[in-house]
Amino acid sequence: MFTTIGIIILIAYSFICGNFSGYVASKKGYDGLGWFFLGLLFNLVALIAVAGLPIVTETLTSDYLYYRNEYETFKEELEIDKKNNKLTDEEIKEKEEKLERIKNKLES
Numbered sequence: 001m002f003t004t005i006g007i008i009i010l011i012a013y014s015f016i017c018g019n020f021s022g023y024v025a026s027k028k029g030y031d032g033l034g035w036f037f038l039g040l041l042f043n044l045v046a047l048i049a050v051a052g053l054p055i056v057t058e059t060l061t062s063d064y065l066y067y068r069n070e071y072e073t074f075k076e077e078l079e080i081d082k083k084n085n086k087l088t089d090e091e092i093k094e095k096e097e098k099l100e101r102i103k104n105k106l107e108s
Contacts, residue, residue: 017043021050029056064106071102 002010021039026032030053038046078095081087087095 014040014043017047021046025050025053028053067102067106071099071106074099074102 018036018038018040022032022036024047025035028050030050035046035050039050042049074095078092078099081095082092
């Protein structure tokens with residue numbers, strides 16, 4: 001039914017589609033390994049599907065996660081301290097300035 005050459009060509013074609021699917025997916029911000037296997041199994045269909053996906057524009061970096069966590073924690077502490085009247089007006093101003101600096105780092 002299938003010749004040895006035909007099977008070899010089919011396997012090579014599957015690997016080529018898998019490689020291109022994985023490459024395109026990783027360039028667009030998706031899981032390249034997962035798309036490689038989809039391309040390996042579904043060939044041209046997976047390649048067309050990944051080509052139609054939108055580019056992932058926002059990825060959460062470790063810096064972003066760090067500053068977001070720091071901002072939320074610092075903001076909660078400041079609100080608690082204000083509520084309990086533990087800070088002077090000068091200390092509140094200093095902490096609000098620090099909170100603003102953290103917020104600026106988050107937005108950049």
